[in-house]
Amino acid sequence: MTKIEWAETPATDAYVENVKITFDAELTITEDATTKAAPDTAAAELIADPSKYASLPEGRRTETFEIDLTQSGPYTRGKVELTPVRADELSPADIGRYFQNGDEATGANYQVKLLNYRVVREGKAPGVTLWLRHGEVDGRPAYENHWHVPMDRVFNFVVLTPLS
Structure with a gap:
């Protein structure tokens, strides 16, 4: 099994073990595909609890x-x-x-x-x-x-x- 660290779907390329790869054809992740965000990344946190990150942290100076x-x-x-x-x-x-x-x-x-x-x-x-x-x-x-x-x-x- 290949671990894709990051790809937006549909995708023509992705990161696998920190190396960018390009697919011969456009890749679409479907509902029956086994997907999850790379462990210990912000995307993994976001997927685990999207409501926790619905807004930006308070106290930032703009x-x-x-x-x-x-x-x-x-x-x-x-x-x-x-x-x-x-x-x-x-x-x-x-x-x-x-x-x-x-x-x-x-x-x-x-x-x-x-x-x-x-x-x-x-x-x-x-x-x-x-x-x-x-x-x-x-x-x-x-x-x-x-x-x-x-x-x-x-x-x-x-x-x-x-x-x-």
Whole structure:
């Protein structure tokens, strides 16, 4: 039996033992498939008790401001809600949210979607392992990868709302 650590269904690729694999055909997990989230990950906690993570943790500081939008169709102004969160303070409710990132090759700022994470407290490299989806930026295709970051790494989660 192959253990797939992370895949959204239908999927064309997934992570198996920390290595990204690509399927020859699109994979769809059906009701009669045996599936479960990778142990000790946020997705496993979320599946075990979804009501526990229906909302984000209280006490997070959020900065709100307006910006000019470019490349946003008819919208020229937007409202940004920016919430800094340390890696060791992530919550399963953060799965599916977006944080800021920069592409060094193009200089573009873009958002990365948090797909899953695991806190690693023991061993040679304590920290947080994150499974991520990066969107297309300036002609660079979208891709998925994972990072292992120190506990004190800060991610700026972003919610952008078009205004006009």
